[in-house]
Amino acid sequence: MNSRLRDFRRLGWFTLRRVLALFVTVLIGVYLTILIANMGGKVDELRKIQIRATVSESVRADPAFMEMSSEERNELIQKQVQLRIEQRNLDEPFIWRSFDYLAQAIQLDLGRAEEMHSDTGSRAVYDIIVERLPATLLLFGTANLLVFFVSVYAALYLSRRYGSRLDRAVIGLAPSSAAPAWFYGIFLILLFAFVVPVLPAGGMVDIPPPEDPWLYAWSVLEHLVLPVIAMFLSSIFISIYSWRTFFLIHSSEDYVEMARAKGLPSSLIQSRYILRPTLAPIITNFLLMLIGLWSGAIILEQVFNWPGLGTLLFQAIGYRDTPVIIGGVVIFAYLLAVTVFMLDFLYAILDPRVRIEGGDQ
C-alpha cells in the first residue's frame, strides 16, 4: 500500500514537472511562431495598407461626406485610420505587442479575425478554429486508429511467419510509403471519383447537407472513405514493416523462448510475453506517428477539400488574416504539446522504471 502511495506521489511529481516543462516549451514555440509570422513588421505594413484602403473606400462611398472638400476628407480618413490603428495596437512597437499576443495566445484568447468568420458568423478566431477541429479529428482519428491497429496485428501475424511469401511481399511494399497521403489521394480521386465515379471527390458532406441524421452520417462516411484510404495506403506498409522488425527482435528474447519451452499457448505468449513488455514503445510510436500526421493534415485536407484545420490555415494565409494564422499554428502547437504530454504520461504509467526512479531521465 505504502509503495503504491509512493508510486503515485512520484507519478504526480513527474507529471507536474513535465507539465511545467511543456508549458515553457509551448511558450517558446508560440513566441517563435509569432516572431516568424511578423518578421520585420511586414505583416503590420500590409495590415496598415489594408486599413487605409477600406477606410478611404468607406469614406468616399458615404454620401454624408460628399459635401466635404478633399482636404477635409483626407483629414477625416487620416483620423479614422489612426483610430483603427490604435484600436489594433498597431502603433506600439512590435516587441511589446508580441508579448501581448503571446499572453493572449497562451490563454487561447486568439483575438478576432480580420477577414474570416465562422459558419455561424462569429468573428472570434477561437470559434472559427473550434468549428473546424472536429472535422480534422474525425478524419485523422479514424485513419490513425485504423493504421495503428491493422499494422500491429498484421505485424504480430507476420512476425510469427517471417520469411513467408506474404512477409516478403509486405517488406517489398514498404518503400511505397515514401509518398505522402495526398499523393495517393490524387490517384484515388482520379480512379474513384472520375474514372469510376462511385465516391465523391471532395468535401465532407453532400451539398446541400441531408436533413435526416442517418443520411447525413452516411454522406460523411462516403466522403471519409477516400481520404482515409489515402492515409492508410501511405503509412500502412512502413508501419507493418517497422512493427514486424520490432516484434521479431522481442520475440527472440530469452524470456519468450523460456515461455515457449514451458509449453504456454501461443496466444498467451503473445499477449503476456511479447505485447505487455513492449507496450511502452508501442504507445510511443503511436503518438509519434500522430505528431507526424498532424502536420501532414494541411495538404491532405486541401486535396480532398476537407473542411478541417489544415484547410482553414491555408485559407487564412490566402486572406493574410494574421490572427487566424497565428491562432492555427498555436492550436497545432498545443495539439502537439498535448500529444507529447500524453506520451510522457503513458510512458510513466506503463514503464515501471520511470516510477521507481521518480522520473529521472
Add this chain to the structure above:
Amino acid sequence: MNRWMQGLRELKGYPSAVGGLGIILFLVALSVYTVITIPYSEALDRWRGGEHWQMHPVNAGPVWADRLLGGNLPQTRVVESENAEVREAPFEGGKQVRIPLTFEYDNEGFPSELNLFLNQKGTQQEAFVRLTWHTPSGEAIPLGGQRVSEESRISISQNRALEGRLGMVPHVGLFAGDSDPADPEAERGEYRLTIDAMLFDPTAELEADLAVYGRVHGLAGTDYQRRDLMLALMWGTPVALAFGLLAAVGTTITTLVIAATGVWFRGWVDALIQRLTEVNMILPMLPILVMVGTLYSTSIWLMLGVVIALGIFSAGIKTYRAMLLPIREAPYIEAARAYGAGNARIILRYMIPRILPVLIPTFVTLIPTFVFLEASLAVLGLGDPQLPTWGKVLNDAQEQSALYNGFYYWVVAPAVLLMLTGLGFAMFGFALDRVFNPRLRTQ
C-alpha cells in the same frame, strides 16, 4: 574503405537495391542531360510562357498514349507559305498575291484549333486579305476578309460569324464535310486555305503560316498555356534531386554535429540542446513553411533554408544521442584525449564517423521526404514562382481541374516521376539499411 567496398558488393545481392540504384542513376542522368541541353535561364524564360509556345496546342495529350490506345488523333502541323506556290500579280501602287496553303489530313477526330499567322514585311501600309477554305470534296467556304498590319494573328476558330454559318465551331465544321452535324466525322484528304491578299506597296512581302493545332503533342503533352509539359518534367528532375539532397544533407549533418556536441560537452550544453529539440518538436513544420511562403517569398532557396533551419533540432537528435552516448566512453576516445586532441577534433573526427554507416540508410530514405515536401508546397500553390517543378505542374493541373476535364496525363506524368523518385531512394535506402545494420539482416 574495405568495409564500404564489401558493403557495396553485398548490395548486389538485393534486387531492390539494384532496382533503386538503377532508378536513381536514371534520374541523375536525366538531370544532367536536362541541365546541359536546356540551360537554366532558358528554361525559366520559356516556362514563363508567351510567344515561344504559340505553335503548340492547348491541353493536348501525349502522342504515345493515344497511339497505344489505337487512336489516331492529329498532331499539330504548321503549313508555311515558304513551301507554297505563291502567285503574284502587280498592279499600280501594289500587288495582288495568292497563297494556297495545302495540307493532307488523314487523322481521326478534329484539330483543336485553327490559327493563321500573317506577317507583312517591308511596308507600313495595311494589307487586305480574303480567305477561302477548300475541302477535299471540292467545297469552297469563304472565311471572310480583313485588314492586316505588320504581324497579325487571325484566329479562325474564334470566328463567331463562321461558327454561326457552319453550325459548329470552325475547327470542327471546316473538317466535317457532309457528315451528320450531331455526330461529326472528319473528312480525310487534301485541304487548302487560299489567301488572296491585296498589298498596297509593290515592295511588300506577305508570309503566312497556318497552324492546325492537334489534340496530341510530344511525349508529355501540353498545358493550358500551350507550354510543353516535357520542359517542366525534365527540369523538375534536377530541381527535385537538388532540393532533396541539399535538405537531407543540411538537416542530417547539422543535427548530427549538434547531437555529438551535446553528448561530448554534457552538462548545460546537452540540456539546452535537449530543450531546444523539445521546442522544435512542438513547432508544426508545414504550417510554418506555408506561413513563410505566403507572407515572405516562395523562392525555393528560402524554403530550403527554412526546412534546414527547422530540421536542425529535429527529433533525430534524440536517436543520435542514444547512439553516441556509449561511443563517448569508448577507449579510443580516451586515447584521443590522452594525446591532446581538441574538442572539435574529437567530435568531428572520432565520434561522428563512428555512426555514419548507421546513418547512411536514414539519409537516403530522407531524400524523397524532402522531394515530396517541395511538391507538397507547390501543390498548395507555394511553389517557386519561376522554376518549373513537378509539384507546380500538379498544382496547375489541379487549378485547371485537369481530372474533371479528363486531362489525366497532366496529373499522371509528374506523379509517376515523383513516385519513381520516392521508390528509387526508398528501395535503395531499405537495402542499405539491411547491409549496414546487420541486426536487421538476421531477421
